[in-house]
Amino acid sequence: MIPRFKPWLDSQEIKALFRWNTGAVERFEKEFARSFSADEAIAFPYGRSALFAFLQAVGVKEAEVIMPAYTCSVVAHAIILSGNTPRFVDISLFDYNMDLDLLPEAINEKTRAVIATHLFGYPLDIGRLESIVASAESRFGHKIWIVQDCAHSFGAEWKGRMVGTSGDTALYALNISKMMTSIFGGMLTFRDRELARRIRKWRDDRFNQASWFKPFFRRLYLAAAMAAFNEKIYGLTWWLQEKTSLLNRLTRSYHLDGKIHFPPDAFDRMLDVEAAVGLEQLKKYPMIIESRRTVAKWYDENLDRPEGWAFPPIVDGATYSHYVVRVPDRKKVVDAMAAKDVHLGELIQYSVPELRNYAVIDENQKISCKFSKYSSMHTINIPIGLQSEKGPIKQTLNSLRLW
Numbered sequence: 380m381i382p383r384f385k386p387w388l389d390s391q392e393i394k395a396l397f398r399w400n401t402g403a404v405e406r407f408e409k410e411f412a413r414s415f416s417a418d419e420a421i422a423f424p425y426g427r428s429a430l431f432a433f434l435q436a437v438g439v440k441e442a443e444v445i446m447p448a449y450t451c452s453v454v455a456h457a458i459i460l461s462g463n464t465p466r467f468v469d470i471s472l473f474d475y476n477m478d479l480d481l482l483p484e485a486i487n488e489k490t491r492a493v494i495a496t497h498l499f500g501y502p503l504d505i506g507r508l509e510s511i512v513a514s515a516e517s518r519f520g521h522k523i524w525i526v527q528d529c530a531h532s533f534g535a536e537w538k539g540r541m542v543g544t545s546g547d548t549a550l551y552a553l554n555i556s557k558m559m560t561s562i563f564g565g566m567l568t569f570r571d572r573e574l575a576r577r578i579r580k581w582r583d584d585r586f587n588q589a590s591w592f593k594p595f596f597r598r599l600y601l602a603a604a605m606a607a608f609n610e611k612i613y614g615l616t617w618w619l620q621e622k623t624s625l626l627n628r629l630t631r632s633y634h635l636d637g638k639i640h641f642p643p644d645a646f647d648r649m650l651d652v653e654a655a656v657g658l659e660q661l662k663k664y665p666m667i668i669e670s671r672r673t674v675a676k677w678y679d680e681n682l683d684r685p686e687g688w689a690f691p692p693i694v695d696g697a698t699y700s701h702y703v704v705r706v707p708d709r710k711k712v713v714d715a716m717a718a719k720d721v722h723l724g725e726l727i728q729y730s731v732p733e734l735r736n737y738a739v740i741d742e743n744q745k746i747s748c749k750f751s752k753y754s755s756m757h758t759i760n761i762p763i764g765l766q767s768e769k770g771p772i773k774q775t776l777n778s779l780r781l782w
């Protein structure tokens with residue numbers, strides 16, 4: 380069965396698991412900064428921990444933090460756990476990013492930060508975002524931090540400018556479902572070395588050495604993931620996910636379990652073994668982007684377009700972490716494709732303000748996030764992380780041309 384996503388892992392990552400990796404975290408930070416045109420990068424155990432640490436370290440507290448309604452729920456968790464309140468802004472149906480027309484009216488005197496997400500590999504208009512925030516800063520007379528959330532868009536470009544290279548910081552998530560992985564992990568990058576120094580100190584003072592057995596479980600997890608996403612046995616993975624609660628329990632905890640909390644290891648330091656895998660992934664990253672761009676273009680030109688389906692745009696500089704299509708009846712399409720051995724994703728299946736743990740969010744915000752809610756009910760994502768260097772890509776792609 381073709382998996383809904385596939386981490387790009389092979390013998391290099393396996394070897395990295397068994398090498399002596401002392402100092403790998405520092406090397407990973409340096410290489411990461413170099414790869415994504417930053418002056419400094421600081422590693423964390425998760426993306427959510429990185430966002431939490433940033434907000435705390437710069438002193439954003441009892442404030443409103445603006446974020447798109449359509450993104451990963453843990454972004455909102457990090458805002459709440461850091462002592463702040465998320466203010467949700469609806470998205471545009473063109474590229475699923477925050478609708479910048481709605482941003483000026485969402486900013487008020489309590490706003491201290493804006494999380495600007497480049498979702499599904501689509502770059503947000505950074506210039507426009509910055510000018511909206513700069514004019515709000517002069518209106519309200521205080522700093523409003525810009526965090527570019529690049530978890531889906533490593534290396535994407537807006538008009539030739541790499542995302543995450545301006546603003547105050549850029550946030551990256553490195554779990555197994557991302558375009559590149561360090562098993563788990565998160566990263567903040569900076570152009571401002573003084574700000575980076577403050578955040579690094581904050582992290583070093585508060586994040587702990589992981590338990591001695593964690594590296595063992597991380598190795599096991601990566602090896603299991605490599606097996607689980609192999610096309611030859613993915614049918615079993617799919618069955619476990621769809622027909623039993625086992626995998627769902629694992630993948631939804633700390634994320635979609637109705638609570639606002641972090642995993643118990645959210646304040647551990649990144650492990651050397653995770654960084655060692657990340658270093659291998661950085662070497663592959665240009666190839667990963669290139670392959671996704673090729674596949675997205677191929678889908679755009681070759682897939683049949685049933686009436687009522689909305690296909691994603693091809694945009695200069697986009698990296699297509701997901702190839703997302705809106706369909707009238709998602710379940711019908713997902714079931715039909717599963718019967719043909721293709722697992723479609725359903726990202727993102729929720730609009731954050733609609734989640735039961737966000738019941739306190741006022742009704743007006745929920746109503747105003749209508750496109751986010753609509754997308755959460757109609758999106759499918761077609762497998763795009765196919766490894767083109769292995770076997771004829773066209774053959775795999777053709778098997779997706781089934782509806």
Ligand SMILES: Cc1ncc(COP(=O)(O)O)c(C=O)c1O
Pocket residue numbers: 424425426427428450451453454496528530531551552553554564565
């Ligand atoms: C857009 C986005 N931002 C941030 C995160 C946070 O990452 P993590 O799961 O590493 O905490 C994710 C999670 O996958 C994400 O999809």
